Amino acid sequence: MKQIEGGICAVRGVSANGIKTEKMGLAVIVAEGPAAGVFTKNKVVAAPVTLSKGIIETKHHLSALIVNSGNANAFTGDDGFLDAVEMATMLARELDVKPETVAVASTGVIGRRLDVSLIRELLPEVLKGLGSSPECSREAAKAIMTTDKAIKEVAIEMDCGIRIGAIAKGSGMICPNMGTMLCFAYTDAKVPADVLDAALKIAVDKTFNMVVVDGDTSTNDMVLLTSTCKSGIKPCMDCLDDFEEGLIYVFTELAKKIAKDGEGATKLIEARVVGAKTQEDAKCAAKAIVRSPLVKSAIFGEDPNWGRVVAAAGYSGAELEQERLSLSFSGGGSEVEIIKSGEISSSYDLELLKRIMANDEIVITLDLSMGNEQATAWGCDLTYDYVRINAEYTT
Amino acid sequence: MKQIEGGICAVRGVSANGIKTEKMGLAVIVAEGPAAGVFTKNKVVAAPVTLSKGIIETKHHLSALIVNSGNANAFTGDDGFLDAVEMATMLARELDVKPETVAVASTGVIGRRLDVSLIRELLPEVLKGLGSSPECSREAAKAIMTTDKAIKEVAIEMDCGIRIGAIAKGSGMICPNMGTMLCFAYTDAKVPADVLDAALKIAVDKTFNMVVVDGDTSTNDMVLLTSTCKSGIKPCMDCLDDFEEGLIYVFTELAKKIAKDGEGATKLIEARVVGAKTQEDAKCAAKAIVRSPLVKSAIFGEDPNWGRVVAAAGYSGAELEQERLSLSFSGGGSEVEIIKSGEISSSYDLELLKRIMANDEIVITLDLSMGNEQATAWGCDLTYDYVRINAEYTT
Incomplete structure (x- = not known):
């Protein structure tokens, strides 16, 4: 094709x-x-x-x-x-x-x-x-x-x-x-x-x-x-x-x-959830990540506040155990592993994560290690412009 | 007491x-x-x-x-x-x-x-x-x-x-x-x-x-x-x-x-859902209203975009029929009926609605006319400051 x-x-x-x-x-x-x-x-x-x-x-x-x-x-x-x-x-x-x-x-x-x-x-x-x-x-x-x-x-x-x-x-x-x-x-x-x-x-x-x-x-x-x-x-x-x-x-x-092109957006967020027990779990967790206003604001501010990603997956309803989670961020051809099997990864590099977050397309990969299902969701950052556009929409 | x-x-x-x-x-x-x-x-x-x-x-x-x-x-x-x-x-x-x-x-x-x-x-x-x-x-x-x-x-x-x-x-x-x-x-x-x-x-x-x-x-x-x-x-x-x-x-x-005192908030939103078929429906709808970023941005901008309230109730999962909905906004001692039984109310006054939205506590009452259950949820507006606070949290 x-x-x-x-x-x-x-x-x-x-x-x-x-x-x-x-x-x-x-x-x-x-x-x-x-x-x-x-x-x-x-x-x-x-x-x-x-x-x-x-x-x-x-x-x-x-x-x-x-x-x-x-x-x-x-x-x-x-x-x-x-x-x-x-x-x-x-x-x-x-x-x-x-x-x-x-x-x-x-x-x-x-x-x-x-x-x-x-x-x-x-x-x-x-x-x-x-x-x-x-x-x-x-x-x-x-x-x-x-x-x-x-x-x-x-x-x-x-x-x-x-x-x-x-x-x-x-x-x-x-x-x-x-x-x-x-x-x-x-x-x-x-x-x-x-x-x-x-x-x-x-x-x-x-x-x-x-x-x-x-x-x-x-x-x-x-x-x-x-x-x-x-x-x-x-x-x-x-x-x-x-x-x-x-x-x-x-x-x-x-x-x-x-x-x-989300209202006010400056960055595309792609959340890939892999290793989920069910397809539904993978979808739930991926959507919760791109939906979270806290994740979205952090991406806008290029703030390496990755704890919000695991918090979002945690409340998504997807079955997960925090000891099994692995998390990485990638963008602009680089990738950084943040969590590996529930622990901060030995290869975690805060400066590299900050450089990755400066790109306009950020891929977040969360491995639940609970099974073989996966799903991808797309979202955008939450910006001052989103608020402005929607505070003024009809007037 | x-x-x-x-x-x-x-x-x-x-x-x-x-x-x-x-x-x-x-x-x-x-x-x-x-x-x-x-x-x-x-x-x-x-x-x-x-x-x-x-x-x-x-x-x-x-x-x-x-x-x-x-x-x-x-x-x-x-x-x-x-x-x-x-x-x-x-x-x-x-x-x-x-x-x-x-x-x-x-x-x-x-x-x-x-x-x-x-x-x-x-x-x-x-x-x-x-x-x-x-x-x-x-x-x-x-x-x-x-x-x-x-x-x-x-x-x-x-x-x-x-x-x-x-x-x-x-x-x-x-x-x-x-x-x-x-x-x-x-x-x-x-x-x-x-x-x-x-x-x-x-x-x-x-x-x-x-x-x-x-x-x-x-x-x-x-x-x-x-x-x-x-x-x-x-x-x-x-x-x-x-x-x-x-x-x-x-x-x-x-x-x-x-x-x-929600991050960046300037206004308190109280959503009262009455006439719900079940308690769960009332809760669902009330929470969807105060959770909606579109409702929250409109309240911040004092934009009388009430369509977003019924849209939020509509996707909340609560059982409802749009022909039965009644909606009113109140604040600062005034109240305006916007929808009555699914139709724009004859007493709807856009100028009054705008004055109500200028208050710092807005009460939204949505009557589903499906039963006798009710619930109240509280939230706040979505502002530039919410984005600023959360874009800069860890850095």
């Missing part, structure tokens, strides 16, 4: 565009075929999630997608649901497709009525620029950003010729549970919806569900995967494993981009 | 003292009698927790307590355990009591060897000033502080004459699970250890376990309750309920002090 240019538009059969105004961003993606989705597990669910989930779970097929940023259309009651339906209908009419094959997504402030008339105003301009160039994917990716600073798109071509591309957004309120922030993924592999669904769930679990920016699970998380089938390539059973691996690759890249 | 002066020294039979130097704080409390304790559930447990827990659970009796601040004596291996034993032995020798009736507590940096020789140096001075004046309680409360800015002590006298007093510390790494930060409570009621134990568990669960500063559970959390029996008053069955209520009162006051 190799990474290629073009984002979602690298996938045959996908056209897209987006625009971003001061008040709102609007993106449209047109791609017809079998589709699967995963959605937030928050019990307060935004209207577009309810609508899109219903479509995916009954039709297993999408023609197009309309997404706005700036307003989450969450906690907006029946009016909000009708607004989401109106968005789908508006696009369906323009594209001459069935409204019940158009998914809708929204991201932004919770609890405010969506300005549908503004969407109606912006839509013709978006549709005029619809196309399959790399710029079109980029414009769509830009339009769905809120507090994001980096555009998030990835595309790969697999050895058999199948392509997978995706765009995503997400910077705050990030602690995906099942679904995650917004991610729209496309492939041209010829696969039915149930195969997409199975691969999607596995891939999301290992990637987006392992990202924590602040521990807040959004009301609007959504990952959609649509296959245009346009490569004509129908993966064999063995190739299906490759397809899943390709999807995991694309999502891992996006997951890391989201963590690194 | 009435609040009285004197902290732990208000309780008959308690003497105390403490000193604080640049490198370390040291406190000693002498009070003989039946005792109970609750301890951190973090699987990485500090040496003094292991020692004190063992003493409480086998002897159910304490003569005295020695506490240092500045070093947590956590993740220090066998040496750390021997250091804790040495602390107990040192004090036992001076007081001529059995070492196995002396509890030990520590708070500070994790993973560094304790300077026992410094404790040996400071101890004579602490013992010289041992006494039962209000100042003695205050010096002990001061000596155990780390990043705390406020001294935390409370004492009450109940109508029957029984007194309860406690001192506590805690400002960061606060998300108690079972035990909590450090709190040393005393009573002169004539009650056996098993009664103390039952009352302590109930009181801690409703108070300290409902405080979240940052969601990090410490390795050193500990609450000890000792009865000197010196009032000579043996509560009858009915009075035992009063005793429990008194204990809850003392702990609630301290819990609020801890939340308000």
Whole structure:
């Protein structure tokens, strides 16, 4: 497999565009075929999630997608649901497709009525620029950003010729549970919806569900995967494993981009927990480390306060014994072993640890020595800017 | 019941003292009698927790307590355990009591060897000033502080004459699970250890376990309750309920002090969840609200972004339906209803909400309308100073 240019538009059969105004961003993606989705597990669910989930779970097929940023259309009651339906209908009419094959997504402030008339105003301009160039994917990716600073798109071509591309957004309120922030993924592999669904769930679990920016699970998380089938390539059973691996690759890249672009972030934290008794233990401990405000503040300050890492693993719920723990930090090509089997390592070098912490990508490896399971989670440091951004969000 | 002066020294039979130097704080409390304790559930447990827990659970009796601040004596291996034993032995020798009736507590940096020789140096001075004046309680409360800015002590006298007093510390790494930060409570009621134990568990669960500063559970959390029996008053069955209520009162006051003095905090947040189906649901939702970095940043910025409160309740795990939610904010004697039965309330007044958020104590009331259970949790806002304090802690 190799990474290629073009984002979602690298996938045959996908056209897209987006625009971003001061008040709102609007993106449209047109791609017809079998589709699967995963959605937030928050019990307060935004209207577009309810609508899109219903479509995916009954039709297993999408023609197009309309997404706005700036307003989450969450906690907006029946009016909000009708607004989401109106968005789908508006696009369906323009594209001459069935409204019940158009998914809708929204991201932004919770609890405010969506300005549908503004969407109606912006839509013709978006549709005029619809196309399959790399710029079109980029414009769509830009339009769905809120507090994001980096555009998030990835595309790969697999050895058999199948392509997978995706765009995503997400910077705050990030602690995906099942679904995650917004991610729209496309492939041209010829696969039915149930195969997409199975691969999607596995891939999301290992990637987006392992990202924590602040521990807040959004009301609007959504990952959609649509296959245009346009490569004509129908993966064999063995190739299906490759397809899943390709999807995991694309999502891992996006997951890391989201963590690194976490609100106010200056550093990417990767927590690898190995030697866990169960997969659940490994995930729990890895997520607790990247979620801990104390670990996150220490990483920001480049303070070698590693005790907070073992404290976080200790309260995570994962089974562990402190006598068995081994801990190391790495970054910028160097690695330092801090704890070995529960004791401060003889090779522990505080100065080296400080140099490692000065890098902008820090890998923390914690070996529980309780079994053979492992998991990786991604997060970012907690900075003055995170506080500033979120203290001023709606005002 | 009435609040009285004197902290732990208000309780008959308690003497105390403490000193604080640049490198370390040291406190000693002498009070003989039946005792109970609750301890951190973090699987990485500090040496003094292991020692004190063992003493409480086998002897159910304490003569005295020695506490240092500045070093947590956590993740220090066998040496750390021997250091804790040495602390107990040192004090036992001076007081001529059995070492196995002396509890030990520590708070500070994790993973560094304790300077026992410094404790040996400071101890004579602490013992010289041992006494039962209000100042003695205050010096002990001061000596155990780390990043705390406020001294935390409370004492009450109940109508029957029984007194309860406690001192506590805690400002960061606060998300108690079972035990909590450090709190040393005393009573002169004539009650056996098993009664103390039952009352302590109930009181801690409703108070300290409902405080979240940052969601990090410490390795050193500990609450000890000792009865000197010196009032000579043996509560009858009915009075035992009063005793429990008194204990809850003392702990609630301290819990609020801890939340308000959270690292970098400028505001106290009280989240009251009512109408929950189960007690667990009420607790879950209330804690999720005060734990959410997004809610906490919004409170700091006085940003009326109430959508984050319902989002936090939504992902908390508590059973809820968004159509049933009612939400209000109050502070400074005013209250504003924001949501009523899932819809924006007709009496919602954004300007009033902004004025309420300008107060330094904000009460958030969320009615789930699913049943009759309720719970209150306390937290604080997330500020630039929290990040600064924790980015610079060990360096």
